[in-house]
Amino acid sequence: MEPVNIGQALASFDALWSPRILTTVNDYDVRVAKVRGEHLWHSHADTDEFFLVVDGELDIALRDRTVHLGQGDTFVVPRGVEHKPSSERGAHILMFEPSGTSTVGDHHEEVPDHVDATTGHALRRP
Amino acid sequence: MEPVNIGQALASFDALWSPRILTTVNDYDVRVAKVRGEHLWHSHADTDEFFLVVDGELDIALRDRTVHLGQGDTFVVPRGVEHKPSSERGAHILMFEPSGTSTVGDHHEEVPDHVDATTGHALRRP
Numbered sequence: 001m002e003p004v005n006i007g008q009a010l011a012s013f014d015a016l017w018s019p020r021i022l023t024t025v026n027d028y029d030v031r032v033a034k035v036r037g038e039h040l041w042h043s044h045a046d047t048d049e050f051f052l053v054v055d056g057e058l059d060i061a062l063r064d065r066t067v068h069l070g071q072g073d074t075f076v077v078p079r080g081v082e083h084k085p086s087s088e089r090g091a092h093i094l095m096f097e098p099s100g101t102s103t104v105g106d107h108h109e110e111v112p113d114h115v116d117a118t119t120g121h122a123l124r125r126p
Numbered sequence: 127m128e129p130v131n132i133g134q135a136l137a138s139f140d141a142l143w144s145p146r147i148l149t150t151v152n153d154y155d156v157r158v159a160k161v162r163g164e165h166l167w168h169s170h171a172d173t174d175e176f177f178l179v180v181d182g183e184l185d186i187a188l189r190d191r192t193v194h195l196g197q198g199d200t201f202v203v204p205r206g207v208e209h210k211p212s213s214e215r216g217a218h219i220l221m222f223e224p225s226g227t228s229t230v231g232d233h234h235e236e237v238p239d240h241v242d243a244t245t246g247h248a249l250r251r252p
Contacts (some may be wrong), residue, residue, distance in 0.1 A: 050151040
């Protein structure tokens with residue numbers, strides 16, 4: 001097990017809405033992603049989802065409000081809660097969630113071409 | 127559920143080696159701590175432990191080497207592995223581990239006065 005630097009991990013890929021698995025903790029992933037524009041409405045039936053904004057700004061729309069997150073802000077979307085992340089100007093984010101959790105959840109609208117429906121990609125180590 | 131800013135959370139307490147629970151994700155805690163000086167040798171029999179250095183520098187001594195972590199570095203101590211965190215100049219760290227995990231693990235040397243043996247304290251929200 002070696003340390004992984006978040007900045008270096010983020011510098012190793014360009015794809016948007018396509019998380020990389022930084023490391024695993026028991027049966028959870030720590031993932032990082034670059035985001036810009038709109039994700040899609042979805043929910044995770046069986047798990048909460050943790051977001052940390054490493055830099056930039058992230059909005060998480062819920063059905064009754066939108067949560068605005070800036071650098072250093074953290075937020076947990078509870079299981080079963082529909083949400084739609086978006087970022088007008090772009091953001092780098094870190095997520096904790098159980099390994100195998102899909103980026104588009106268990107219930108979601110049609111997946112647009114720019115969104116990667118994935119359980120996370122391996123990080124290419126420098 | 128409201129957002130929590132890591133910087134504001136860290137500004138809300140001064141105690142060293144005494145983690146605050148930032149939020150929970152399923153049955154896991156996200157904790158933040160201020161550290162300086164030496165923690166103690168310990169291990170967690172049943173869980174990995176994730177560290178992220180928010181700022182400063184953290185050393186994690188293992189029995190066969192010491193891992194040096196700077197800002198943005200992440201490291202996972204695997205379950206059962208003896209480790210001793212320390213920070214000569216101080217650090218702010220974020221941890222991810224199952225709720226109820228003790229800061230001194232299941233096996234540890236004598237707990238010095240400056241180390242808080244705890245499963246994490248509630249964050250006093252501003």
